[in-house]
Amino acid sequence: MKIRSLALAACAAIALAAPAHAHDQWLKPSVTVLSDTSQSVTVDAGSSTIPFQANHAPMGVDNMQVIRPDGTAGAIENTARGRYRTTFDVKIDMPGTWRIGTASSNIGGSFKVDGADWRIGRRRGPPPGAAGAAAGATPPPAPTNMVATADEIPAGATDIALTESHSRNEFFVTAGNPTEQVYTPTGTGLEFVPQGSPTDLVMGDPAQFQFLVDGQPAANVAVKLIADNVRYHSETHNMDLTTDAGGMITVDWPVAGFYWLSAEVEDENPSDARATKRRMTYIATLEVVAP
C-alpha cells in the first residue's frame, strides 16, 4: 500500500494530477471471541475505498504476523487470493489474546542527481549513472528516475528528502480469558494500547484506547472509526475523534459490528539518520457486540 502510494505520488507529481480515492486496507476476522482452543479464525483481507467491502483488490498477506498470547509467533494457513480479497486461517490453539496483522517499515522520498529528480519507489529503473539511466531511455517511459530503496541513493545525490514510514494493520482474537501481553507497549513508534480487552467491546459501554509515540502519550492524534455494514444503514456510523493530553480516546459505540480504526502521526524523529520525517500509521479492526 505504502509503496503503491509512493508510486502513485510519483505519477501524480509527473502528471500533476492527484490520485482519485485512497484505497484502505482492511482485515475482517470471522470471529474475535472463542470459547476454546480447538478452533480457527478465518480472515478476509482486502483493499477498497470503504473498509470491509470486498470490491477492489486483495491484500497481500506475505508479511502477516501472528503473535500468540505468550509472544511466540504463530502462522497463517490456507491462504487463497481472490479477485477482491485474500483469505487465510489462523489456528487459535492457545488460550489468551492473540494479535494478528501486518507490520511494515520503509523509507521513501526524493533526491536529485545532477539536477534531475529521482524518487525511491517500487518501479525500478537503472541506478543513476548507469547506462540507459537518462529519462526516457528505458521502457516503460515514466517514471524512470526511480530506485528501489534508500540504499541505492548514489553518493553524489543532493536535495535528499526522505520519510521513514511505519504501518500496522491488525486485529485481536481471544480464546478463553483475555491476556494483555500482545499489546504491552514496547516504547517504539506509534502504539495502540487498549484499556481493557480489545475483544470485550460492547455497544453502550464506552471503551478507551491510548495512543503512544515512543512510549509517551500522543496528544491531538486524529483517530477515525468507520463502522461496517454501510450498505444496510442510511446514515454512516463513522466517528472522528482526537486523543486528549493523555493520548486517550473514549469511544461510545453507536452500533454493534466491526469497526475499522485508523490513526496517523507524523513527526521528525525517524530512527534512520538518512530520513528527516517519520510517518506512522495504525489500523485496527475491532468487533463490538450488542449488550
Added chain:
Amino acid sequence: MQKSLILAVGLVAAPASAATITITVPRVNVAEYHNPYVAVWVEPVGGGAARTLAVWYDVDLRGAEPGTKWLADLRTWWRKGGRNLTLPADGVSSMTRAPGAHRITIPSSLRAGSYTLFVEAAREGGGREIVSMPLTIPAATGRAAGRTELGAITLSAR
C-alpha cells in the same frame, strides 16, 4: 446445542428452606428447534465478581465440535465470568432443558446482600436474550419475563 435431552435435574429436591429461581424456557414454533443454551449468574449490586449459578449446554457433545464451542454465544455471561469457569463444573453445568419451567436452587453459600440476577439464553438458529432482575438474599422474591428466548423468571424464598 443439537441434542435435546429432557432432564428433570432442576426438579431435584432441594432443602425446604432454600430459595429457588424458576426459569421458563418458552416453546418456540420453528421447524428445527434446539434447546437453548442458558446461563444464570448473580453480580453484587455494589460491584464485584459474577458468580455463575447454572449453565445449561450440550455437555455430552464431544469430538471436533464439542458442546462447549458455542458457550461464547452466551456472550454477556461469557465476558462476565463464564470464561473463567472450568467446565463441566459440579452443581453448575448441566444439559440443556426443553421448553417448560425449570427450577434452580440458590446455593446457601451465597452471602446475604443485594445482587442482580441475570439469565441469558442463546438458541441455535434462534435469538439471544438476557433478562435481569434484583435479587436480595435472604428473602428472595420477584418476577421478570423475557420476550423471545426466555419466559417467566420467578424468585421464590422457598
